[in-house]
Amino acid sequence: MYATDSALVIKAFLDLFLISTIFGILVRICINLYNNQRVKL
Amino acid sequence: MNILKDYSKILIIFLFTYFLILNLFQLSQQHWSSMLDQDIMMMYNSLLISSGIEQEYRDHPAYTTFFLLGSIFKICSIFFDNFTVQEILNSKNIDENLQTLFIIGRIVNGFYVFLVAFIIFNILKEFNVNKYICIFSTLTIILFQDTYELLFLIRSEILSLLMILLFLYFLIKFIKTNEIKYTLLSGFFLCFSMLAKIQVIFLFFTFLISLPFLINHFKFQKQKNNLIYGKNYYILCFSLLVLFLSSYVLFQILLGVAMINEANDPRFYFTYNIDLFLFLIFIIFYSLFIKFLSVKKIISSSKIIITISSVLSGFIFCMIFIFFLDLINLIPFNKLNIMRLTNPIEYMTSFTLLDAGRIIDANIFDSLIRYLHGSGGLADLRFNKSYDQTMFFYLDARTFFRTLHLLFIIFLIYYSSKIVKNNNLNFLSISLFFGIFVLFLSFNLRETHGYNIYLFPLYVIVASIIFDKLKKKSVVIFYLFLSIVFFSENLIISSIHKNVFVREPRVYDICGIEKWKNSINYIDNYNKSSYITLVNFPKNWFKIYTKRFDDAFFKKYCNQLLNEAGNRHHFYKLKK
Numbered sequence: 001m002y003a004t005d006s007a008l009v010i011k012a013f014l015d016l017f018l019i020s021t022i023f024g025i026l027v028r029i030c031i032n033l034y035n036n037q038r039v040k041l
Numbered sequence: 042m043n044i045l046k047d048y049s050k051i052l053i054i055f056l057f058t059y060f061l062i063l064n065l066f067q068l069s070q071q072h073w074s075s076m077l078d079q080d081i082m083m084m085y086n087s088l089l090i091s092s093g094i095e096q097e098y099r100d101h102p103a104y105t106t107f108f109l110l111g112s113i114f115k116i117c118s119i120f121f122d123n124f125t126v127q128e129i130l131n132s133k134n135i136d137e138n139l140q141t142l143f144i145i146g147r148i149v150n151g152f153y154v155f156l157v158a159f160i161i162f163n164i165l166k167e168f169n170v171n172k173y174i175c176i177f178s179t180l181t182i183i184l185f186q187d188t189y190e191l192l193f194l195i196r197s198e199i200l201s202l203l204m205i206l207l208f209l210y211f212l213i214k215f216i217k218t219n220e221i222k223y224t225l226l227s228g229f230f231l232c233f234s235m236l237a238k239i240q241v242i243f244l245f246f247t248f249l250i251s252l253p254f255l256i257n258h259f260k261f262q263k264q265k266n267n268l269i270y271g272k273n274y275y276i277l278c279f280s281l282l283v284l285f286l287s288s289y290v291l292f293q294i295l296l297g298v299a300m301i302n303e304a305n306d307p308r309f310y311f312t313y314n315i316d317l318f319l320f321l322i323f324i325i326f327y328s329l330f331i332k333f334l335s336v337k338k339i340i341s342s343s344k345i346i347i348t349i350s351s352v353l354s355g356f357i358f359c360m361i362f363i364f365f366l367d368l369i370n371l372i373p374f375n376k377l378n379i380m381r382l383t384n385p386i387e388y389m390t391s392f393t394l395l396d397a398g399r400i401i402d403a404n405i406f407d408s409l410i411r412y413l414h415g416s417g418g419l420a421d422l423r424f425n426k427s428y429d430q431t432m433f434f435y436l437d438a439r440t441f442f443r444t445l446h447l448l449f450i451i452f453l454i455y456y457s458s459k460i461v462k463n464n465n466l467n468f469l470s471i472s473l474f475f476g477i478f479v480l481f482l483s484f485n486l487r488e489t490h491g492y493n494i495y496l497f498p499l500y501v502i503v504a505s506i507i508f509d510k511l512k513k514k515s516v517v518i519f520y521l522f523l524s525i526v527f528f529s530e531n532l533i534i535s536s537i538h539k540n541v542f543v544r545e546p547r548v549y550d551i552c553g554i555e556k557w558k559n560s561i562n563y564i565d566n567y568n569k570s571s572y573i574t575l576v577n578f579p580k581n582w583f584k585i586y587t588k589r590f591d592d593a594f595f596k597k598y599c600n601q602l603l604n605e606a607g608n609r610h611h612f613y614k615l616k617k
Contacts, residue, residue, distance in 0.1 A: 006464040006467075006468075007458065007464070010454075010458045010464070010467045010468070010471060011458065013471050014451060014454055014455055014458070014471070017451055017474065017478060018448075018451050020478075021444065021447050021448065021451065021478075024417065024418075025436070025440075025444050027417055027418065028417070028418040028436060028440065028485075029434065029435045029436060031418055031419065032432070032435045032436060032437075033435055036435075
């Protein structure tokens with residue numbers, strides 16, 4: 001029981017980190033794109 | 042076994058000579074005035090300390106840097122002339138003397154870089170990682186880009202990292218042997234690392250969160266001494282911890298009330314005390330975390346309390362030691378440094394936002410909103426706006442590679458959780474990864490020379506403890522990938538490396554002597570590939586940061602250079 005719980009917790013943490021990293025970096029890319037466009041305009 | 046032992050000796054000798062020779066090679070091309078911020082600041086303040094005067098620069102607060110460099114100057118001053126500020130002011134060859142101080146500072150700095158690699162190697166050895174993995178992991182420091190940025194500058198980052206690594210090393214020693222002297226030593230180094238650069242507390246809290254898993258990691262080690270886990274010792278440690286924490290809270294509140302009567306400064310308002318609030322929130326969550334783990338019978342909470350309390354005792358001993366040195370007037374200590382120790386987050390926030398020209402003091406909610414903005418990359422808080430950043434997939438190269446490192450480590454932990462059925466190892470790597478993640482977010486606020494070096498030990502420790510459990514084939518592939526990522530970062534931001542070797546003296550801006558004139562558009566060209574701009578007006582800069590080097594001093598210095606016969610051949614050659 002304990003082992004399954006732990007495996008789930010580990011996976012949950014990793015998923016959380018992975019999603020937030022990818023989401024965060026997408027936001028960063030969008031900001032940079034927006035800034036680039038603004039400079040051109 | 043003997044062969045392996047020799048390999049590690051070869052590694053250490055190789056790293057030492059590599060860093061030393063590279064450092065000397067670059068050093069021979071550089072004049073002391075090339076990097077005013079912070080090379081000269083460090084030299085000047087160390088000189089003050091060695092002359093028995095308190096440090097003037099307190100931003101980092103960099104006390105440890107001044108303490109060590111100042112001690113070296115002090116020892117030199119016993120045998121040689123011109124190692125105190127009074128002697129330099131009256132010297133007949135100021136340029137040569139300052140160049141000597143600069144060379145000593147840089148060599149000592151290069152030695153710190155080597156020691157970081159050496160301590161990382163020893164920490165990995167303490168983790169009982171396979172020796173080959175220890176060697177290869179330590180060797181990746183050669184491929185890591187930020188090592189080179191810090192090798193060619195005198196700054197406090199590398200020293201604070203060295204001290205926190207020593208803290209970790211002795212902490213592991215304590216966990217393994219249960220000998221109390223190790224925690225005192227680890228607390229001692231924690232104090233020194235925070236006095237070098239307060240930014241290092243992110244690493245401290247990372248190790249604090251991973252402490253339960255760290256203890257479990259060495260659970261099956263033979264422990265010689267179980268005496269310290271007696272009930273009385275636990276009660277003593279617990280009361281010390283409660284006393285320490287409650288006195289911190291009281292100090293923060295009482296000092297705020299007392300200071301607000303003296304000066305009506307908003308930073309003393311109760312609601313502006315971000316450190317106190319974050320600290321209390323951390324304590325609540327951490328105690329719940331430990332409680333949860335002890336209920337689940339993963340860890341005994343008494344061991345955690347004993348460890349933290351003993352480390353904090355070491356911290357207090359270190360402060361007493363520093364005060365003692367101040368009392369006997371050997372190494373003066375600026376008491377305002379304590380404010381940095383007790384309010385690290387507040388100072389870091391105000392410095393980041395101050396440089397961006399925003400409001401300095403803000404209440405807790407404003408600060409939290411700013412952290413969120415900054416960590417998402419929404420606040421443009423760069424030091425050098427004219428830096429011509431290499432873009433990579435619409436990201437600046439640094440952020441791109443840092444994300445790549447992050448994704449690599451996540452993938453590695455995913456992989457190990459599938460292959461290795463060792464929950465403690467996975468939790469340990471996740472808790473260390475949490476630290477990587479927080480540092481990653483904090484670096485989104487501002488990018489400067491070599492901040493990534495704080496991430497390096499975490500990368501290496503997580504990677505090595507996982508590699509140790511994997512098959513040889515996958516380890517080779519992972520090493521190859523990691524090395525390629527590290528190396529390509531060097532290639533893509535190579536303009537920074539090129540910049541290091543074309544640093545020119547700034548004597549023309551100080552004295553206006555034709556012979557010392559810089560190349561055309563030197564400052565603009567340099568700033569295009571540097572995270573920090575060169576000092577625009579050295580004369581004004583000296584007035585603010587090196588107050589004792591006044592106009593009369595520079596007049597004397599310029600006269601000495603003007604009367605110098607011919608081109609110089611010693612120490613620094615003029616480029617023509």
